Amino acid sequence: MEPTSTPALLRTLRVALHLSFAALLAIGALRVLLTHRPDRAVVVLVLSLTLVLAGVYLAGTVWERNFAQGRTRRDPGPLAVPWLLLIIALWTVLTLHSADFSWAAFPLFFVVLVVLGRATALVCIAGLTAVVVLAQILHAPPSGFSPAMAIGPVIGAIVAVVIGFAYRALYRDAQRHRRTVRALEAARAELALQERAAGRAGERERLSREIHDTLAQGLASIVLMSRAAHEALAGEQRDLAAGRLQVIEDTAARNLAEARRFVRDLSAPALDADLPSALQALCAQTAELARAAGRELDCCFRAEGVFDGAALPGAHRAVLLRAAQSLLANVTAHAGARTAVVTLAAWDDAVTLDVYDDGAGFRVDAAQAGSAGDAGGEGGPAMAAGDHGYGLVKLRARIAELDGTLVVESAPGEGTAVSVRLPLPDASRSEGPAPAALQTERIQPQDPRIGQPRTDGEAR
Numbered sequence: 001m002e003p004t005s006t007p008a009l010l011r012t013l014r015v016a017l018h019l020s021f022a023a024l025l026a027i028g029a030l031r032v033l034l035t036h037r038p039d040r041a042v043v044v045l046v047l048s049l050t051l052v053l054a055g056v057y058l059a060g061t062v063w064e065r066n067f068a069q070g071r072t073r074r075d076p077g078p079l080a081v082p083w084l085l086l087i088i089a090l091w092t093v094l095t096l097h098s099a100d101f102s103w104a105a106f107p108l109f110f111v112v113l114v115v116l117g118r119a120t121a122l123v124c125i126a127g128l129t130a131v132v133v134l135a136q137i138l139h140a141p142p143s144g145f146s147p148a149m150a151i152g153p154v155i156g157a158i159v160a161v162v163i164g165f166a167y168r169a170l171y172r173d174a175q176r177h178r179r180t181v182r183a184l185e186a187a188r189a190e191l192a193l194q195e196r197a198a199g200r201a202g203e204r205e206r207l208s209r210e211i212h213d214t215l216a217q218g219l220a221s222i223v224l225m226s227r228a229a230h231e232a233l234a235g236e237q238r239d240l241a242a243g244r245l246q247v248i249e250d251t252a253a254r255n256l257a258e259a260r261r262f263v264r265d266l267s268a269p270a271l272d273a274d275l276p277s278a279l280q281a282l283c284a285q286t287a288e289l290a291r292a293a294g295r296e297l298d299c300c301f302r303a304e305g306v307f308d309g310a311a312l313p314g315a316h317r318a319v320l321l322r323a324a325q326s327l328l329a330n331v332t333a334h335a336g337a338r339t340a341v342v343t344l345a346a347w348d349d350a351v352t353l354d355v356y357d358d359g360a361g362f363r364v365d366a367a368q369a370g371s372a373g374d375a376g377g378e379g380g381p382a383m384a385a386g387d388h389g390y391g392l393v394k395l396r397a398r399i400a401e402l403d404g405t406l407v408v409e410s411a412p413g414e415g416t417a418v419s420v421r422l423p424l425p426d427a428s429r430s431e432g433p434a435p436a437a438l439q440t441e442r443i444q445p446q447d448p449r450i451g452q453p454r455t456d457g458e459a460r
């Protein structure tokens with residue numbers, strides 16, 4: 001059996017208080033009716049005052065209950081003291097007329113303790129006790145008054161005061177508990193709103209990066225190809241224009257497939273294949289787009305190590321593919337390069353992606369300083385920051401989510417190299433040799449920019 005809660009106990013006490021007052025009032029009226037039956041005027045007066053007292057008492061308690069439960073907005077508080085004084089006055093008249101109403105003083109003590117302040121309540125209870133003792137004296141037979149008629153009401157008043165103070169302590173504790181619960185509920189609701197807002201913001205951020213690295217890049221390529229097709233048509237080079245229109249159609253078809261995939265399940269479309277195959281196809285598409293635009297770009301892909309899609313986490317594959325898409329798109333748009341190399345390498349504890357081009361290059365410090373606005377400068381992979389800093393900033397954010405690093409090396413006229421390093425999760429590591437799916441051939445990867453081997457410990 002579950003223990004009774006404090007609010008439930010207080011409700012029970014209030015109901016018992018009101019019922020006891022009604023019962024004692026009814027008993028007093030019944031005794032008057034039985035003992036004064038011949039005197040109809042007295043009976044009518046007492047019963048009328050009893051009904052008025054019961055009506056006033058009931059009206060006040062019902063009003064207070066409706067206000068507490070929110071059924072009415074009219075606060076009975078300002079009228080609580082006049083209501084209590086009217087009840088005391090009616091009860092005093094009845095008690096002085098018949099001592100049988102003295103017993104109703106006991107529940108009335110509790111009402112006084114609830115409505116009035118402590119000091120005022122004690123004074124009022126002393127006055128009610130004096131009325132009870134006076135009624136006992138007035139209605140006692142000759143030489144029939146005894147000390148017990150005074151001691152009994154005094155002891156009853158003392159007991160009522162002690163119980164009343166205990167009730168008030170329980171009531172304050174229940175109110176404090178109720179306020180605490182409401183505060184916790186409000187805090188929980190606010191936290192839920194913040195979590196939902198953070199979730200929406202995170203999802204918008206993720207979708208914006210996906211759209212920037214896929215659909216936006218594809219649409220940019222379509223714009224470039226359409227301009228090139230217009231130039232070919234203006235020069236009456238129909239075959240060249242037809243080839244460029246075919247590139248536009250293929251690019252639009254790929255972007256349409258990606259848009260449909262976003263709508264269906266928001267996954268990475270190009271990762272239906274393994275990562276090396278996706279990067280290989282991306283390099284071929286980049287070279288094809290450059291040739292269609294009238295520029296020669298030799299874009300090749302190298303894989304150092306054996307990769308298995310099941311061994312590399314999906315989040316890592318998605319970030320590496322999006323990084324390659326963003327970087328190669330900027331190579332095509334800004335670098336003016338003739339050669340671009342994408343290198344994917346597996347290590348014991350990490351996987352790296354290097355993108356190099358021999359284009360115009362740029363000042364890295366100027367691009368980083370302008371990442372909050374427009375990076376400026378000429379091309380290179382890091383010119384993802386060229387579109388008002390969005391690409392480079394978002395790429396760094398995506399890599400940072402996986403505790404990875406992004407290193408940009410460039411100078412005007414010397415090309416650009418960008419290296420992305422993503423640490424592998426603990427489940428993909430081992431104390432001994434690398435997992436079979438990620439074992440490398442332990443060759444020294446060549447930096448295509450300088451043509452010299454690079455050690456494993458060198459920063460990527």
